[in-house]
Amino acid sequence: MISTIGTTTIQATNGGTLSTTTAPNSLVMNPTSMLVEMKSFIPSSYTFETEIEKIKQELLTSNLDCSAKDETNEQYLYEMEDLIDHLPKLPEIQQQKLTIPEFDEIEVKATDSVEIKKFIRKVNYEFPGFSLQP
Template sequence: MSTIGTTAIQTTTAPNSLVMNPTSMLVEMKSFIPSSYTFETEIQKIKQELLTCNLDCSAKDETNEQYLYEMEDIIDHLPKLPEIQQQKLTIPEFDEIEVKPTDSVEIKKFIRKVNYEFLGFHCNHKVMDKDCDMVYKNVSDIYKSEEFKTYDNFVSLVAECVWQIRDKDRRGKVWNKQIKPATL
């Protein structure tokens, strides 16, 4: 997994293949030492749970538990971000079939046609590569857009609410706040 700018890119086993996973782009899990476990690390973990529909909604207080289910429900109703995969074209390499002077006109014509198609002269690979790169750039631009940042901020806000609910529940209190749209 590598990061280019703010875009997380996972290289798969296939050569020339890239996978852009929106969940990993929303959740910036950094490796951490247990002694340096921070609030931000906890929020990132909760975001991961929310985005993968894996939130533990159990709580001591029934009201807090209901709030946790509501937070999970809020995220479940957001539009899902698709995982985008791009694979560079692998251009097969063929040896040119040699036309011999002894070949008939029809055979020469056939060999020229086969060479033309097999060697890829009929298809402009540079244009196709450029188009693939443009798709990747456009997808990458989406993840840098204001809309994506708003989506990310909203998921972070819900994750903070989950943290607050769990914190209140640990202390035997009921969470009584609400998500305020103005805080986005």
């Protein structure tokens, strides 16, 4: 015996009726099986990462093909391209060689207290580019 969740009856224009019965687990979607089914439609040579990178590059160079089968999607693509075209351009990223700052030794004065002398010696030793060691 098959238990039913619900029955749907549709009145056809020619006077007939169409009745469907829903099986107990038919409304529950199994994401794993859906992914397996979707994978069979996608060629093995296709990778989403390369496609996404290609789209990003085309958007940045204002060279994206915005044609789509659905007019709404096509309009959306044109609007996205227009929006991205109006964003300010980012400056080129350039790597510069780091320079290590060099510091002059802080002189200890005779009038400095013991704590200040200790602090100055510590700072002189820890500053990059300067060391009391020969």
